[in-house]
Amino acid sequence: MEKELLLEVSDIQKSYQITKQNNLRVLKGVHLKIYAGEIVAIVGKSGAGKSTLLHILGTLDRPDSGKYIFRGSDVFSYSDKQLADFRSKKIGFIFQFHHLLPEFTAQENVLIPTMIAGKKNVVEVNRILEDVGITDRAHHKPSEISGGEAQRVAIARALVNSPDLILADEPTGNLDTENADAVINLIFSLREKYNQTYLIVTHNEEFAQRCDRIIKISDGIII
Ligand SMILES: Nc1ncnc2c1ncn2[C@@H]1O[C@H](COP(=O)(O)OP(=O)(O)OP(=O)(O)O)[C@@H](O)[C@H]1O
Ligand SMILES: [Mg+2]
Numbered sequence: 001m002e003k004e005l006l007l008e009v010s011d012i013q014k015s016y017q018i019t020k021q022n023n024l025r026v027l028k029g030v031h032l033k034i035y036a037g038e039i040v041a042i043v044g045k046s047g048a049g050k051s052t053l054l055h056i057l058g059t060l061d062r063p064d065s066g067k068y069i070f071r072g073s074d075v076f077s078y079s080d081k082q083l084a085d086f087r088s089k090k091i092g093f094i095f096q097f098h099h100l101l102p103e104f105t106a107q108e109n110v111l112i113p114t115m116i117a118g119k120k121n122v123v124e125v126n127r128i129l130e131d132v133g134i135t136d137r138a139h140h141k142p143s144e145i146s147g148g149e150a151q152r153v154a155i156a157r158a159l160v161n162s163p164d165l166i167l168a169d170e171p172t173g174n175l176d177t178e179n180a181d182a183v184i185n186l187i188f189s190l191r192e193k194y195n196q197t198y199l200i201v202t203h204n205e206e207f208a209q210r211c212d213r214i215i216k217i218s219d220g221i222i223i
Helices: 050-057 080-090 106-116 122-131 147-159 177-194 205-210
Strands: 005-017 023-035 039-043 065-070 091-094 165-169 197-201 213-218
Touching: 005 050, 023 050, 023 197, 039 050, 039 177, 039 205, 050 165, 050 197, 080 091, 091 147, 106 122, 106 147, 122 147, 147 165, 147 177, 177 197, 177 205
Parallel strands: 039 197, 039 213, 091 165, 165 197
Antiparallel strands: 005 023, 005 065
């Protein structure tokens, strides 16, 4: 079967201005193709630019130069407003720390992105909470659930708008082995069910090995 191209970036460059004279070149020409339905691990040393690349792919940040084609569209030609709309509908984010809003319940935390996308949908929220095994904790606040449960709520939040692409930055980095394994297994079972595409930055070698493909960043390029 022909693989469907989800996104392609070419010659992505990104520097950070450290001082007036000093520029830190982080991405020095990244080329990358991601196909629909893949789970791809991104690995590399600390400081290699993994989070920087993920931010650019998530359109949270613009590169200095380079092209980004997502399902045939040139995303960096979008206005900031179009980009925000694209981001809220097409991309889900999972971070190392769950970043749930402390004053809201698990269910409300997952509901918020549906409201931002203009399609508030409690039925869908409850369904995705069931997928991640949080139904009986849905009305608790983040401080009243465990770290592993909070991360599963964060996964539900990332998936609730049915994004095409889920970007995860060390999603198991803050969890013990047991909870990390639960999160990893969950991601694979969600992929089976929804056939979404995952790009996962991880320092967990076992996790990386289970992915369909491993991409390594070194010295600002993909090797
Ligand atoms: N906003 C910023 N301003 C200046 N420098 C930055 C900024 N963000 C990142 N950097 C620098 O860019 C380099 C790449 O950072 P990045 O966060 O992408 O690394 P990483 O591969 O995700 O590392 P880690 O595995 O530790 O998370 C680092 O040297 C970092 O200090
Ligand atoms: Mg990082």
